Structure formats: C-alpha cells, structure tokens
Amino acid sequence: xxxxxxxxxxxxxxxxxxxxxxxxxxxxxxxxxxxxxxxxxxxxxxxxxxxxxxxxxxxxxxxxxxxxxxxxxxxxxxxxxxxxxxxxxxxxxxxxxxxxxxxxxxxxxxxxxxxxxxxxxxxxxxxxxxxxxxxxxxxxxxxxxxxxxxxxxxxxxxxxxxxxxxxxxxxx
Numbered sequence: 001x002x003x004x005x006x007x008x009x010x011x012x013x014x015x016x017x018x019x020x021x022x023x024x025x026x027x028x029x030x031x032x033x034x035x036x037x038x039x040x041x042x043x044x045x046x047x048x049x050x051x052x053x054x055x056x057x058x059x060x061x062x063x064x065x066x067x068x069x070x071x072x073x074x075x076x077x078x079x080x081x082x083x084x085x086x087x088x089x090x091x092x093x094x095x096x097x098x099x100x101x102x103x104x105x106x107x108x109x110x111x112x113x114x115x116x117x118x119x120x121x122x123x124x125x126x127x128x129x130x131x132x133x134x135x136x137x138x139x140x141x142x143x144x145x146x147x148x149x150x151x152x153x154x155x156x157x158x159x160x161x162x163x164x165x166x167x168x169x170x171x172x
C-alpha cells in the first residue's frame with residue numbers, strides 16, 4: 001500500500017509529465033463586463049509542485065508523522081485516505097475538466113490581483129459552456145497564463161502547464 005507522502009508525490013509527478021467548471025463570483029471592484037477565461041488543466045498542472053502545493057503536502061505529512069508517532073491509526077488512515085482522494089482529484093483536474101476552485105481558493109490574494117490587473121468581473125473555466133453562454137456579449141480575456149504565474153510554479157512546471165492547453169482534455 002502506498003504511503004500518504006508517496007501518493008501525493010505520485011500525483012505531483014503525474015501532473016508534471018488538468019480542469020474546471022467554475023465561475024468565480026462577480027468582482028464588485030471591476031468596472032467592465034469582462035470575463036476572465038482560463039484552462040483549468042493548466043492551473044492544476046502549475047499547482048503540482050508549486051510552493052502552495054508543497055506547503056499543503058508538508059503540513060499533511062507532518063500531521064501524519066505525528067499521528068504515527070502517537071499510534072493514532074484512525075488519524076493515519078484518515079490522512080492517507082485524504083491523500084489518495086486528492087491524488088485522484090488532481091489527476092481529473094490536470095487531464096480532464098474537473099473544477100479547480102479548491103486550488104484557486106488557496107491563493108485568493110493572487111486571484112484578486114489578476115482580476116484587478118485585467119479588469120475581470122467574472123472568472124470562468126473555458127470548459128464551462130453554460131457559464132460562458134450566460135455571459136454572451138461580454139468581452140472574454142484568456143487569463144490562464146496569469147493564473148498559472150500566480151501559483152509561482154518552477155520553470156518546468158510552468159512550461160508543462162502552458163503546454164497542456166494544446167492537448168484535448170480526457171473525459172471525466
């Protein structure tokens with residue numbers, strides 16, 4: 001059975017080698033009617049191995065280590081199950097069209113800065129056809145690269161995040 005740390009590491013490596021149907025609420029500070037559209041797969045790939053992801057992984061690993069030392073098998077099992085669930089979710093986000101709200105929620109200040117810099121009223125995944133149709137007539141701006149950069153991925157992860165956009169998504 002894989003350990004928690006190796007499960008999350010495998011997820012990070014797999015993402016390095018997708019995606020969301022998310023609509024962020026309108027920004028009351030935005031003056032225009034611009035939609036920020038992004039490829040959620042790129043966000044997920046950039047997240048794997050990013051400082052935000054590494055901090056989350058380190059915290060979970062430390063919690064698991066502490067639970068093991070105190071022989072709290074219930075907590076160890078819970079943490080390992082959560083790690084495996086996160087690995088599956090990251091895979092669906094990086095290669096399919098799974099929402100990345102959980103990732104963007106980890107960097108709220110950076111997302112707000114991107115929205116402000118591009119005068120974005122609404123964020124929508126490029127895969128969310130219903131949300132895009134509801135905003136018909138609004139100017140769309142692709143902010144994928146700005147959101148990728150907001151995660152501060154290393155150069156290799158950034159390149160892979162941007163390259164994933166050329167591939168069709170897997171069916172979820």
